[in-house]
Amino acid sequence: MSDKDELVGFKVHSLEYQTKITKKFANRKPWKTPNPNEIYSYIPGTILQVNVSEGQEVKEGESLLVLEAMKMQNQIEMPFTGKVKKICVGEGDKIPKNELMIVIEE
Numbered sequence: 454m455s456d457k458d459e460l461v462g463f464k465v466h467s468l469e470y471q472t473k474i475t476k477k478f479a480n481r482k483p484w485k486t487p488n489p490n491e492i493y494s495y496i497p498g499t500i501l502q503v504n505v506s507e508g509q510e511v512k513e514g515e516s517l518l519v520l521e522a523m524k525m526q527n528q529i530e531m532p533f534t535g536k537v538k539k540i541c542v543g544e545g546d547k548i549p550k551n552e553l554m555i556v557i558e559e
Contacts, residue, residue: 459473494548497522497549498522498527498547499547500544505518510535
């Protein structure tokens with residue numbers, strides 16, 4: 454049996470199964486716990502406006518920046534009350550999905 458054909462066991466509730474690991478599964482990106490202090494883009498687009506500055510205290514629900522995607526303007530809001538630690542994007546930047554935009558601290 455080659456490495457591709459190796460069976461791996463797993464359990465679901467009390468039942469045990471055997472499956473083959475595909476190349477795609479073996480080469481996937483490992484999942485990591487999201488950090489609530491890092492705000493990432495959820496869609497590719499262009500930064501139209503940055504409404505905060507580094508070191509600024511921001512309350513929950515206030516607008517951090519405006520991200521234009523597919524001709525729509527998306528307000529990116531503060532998830533909780535805190536302080537802006539670092540701004541990683543600027544006005545006019547074209548960013549991909551999952552780009553780090555702002556780092557905040559509680």
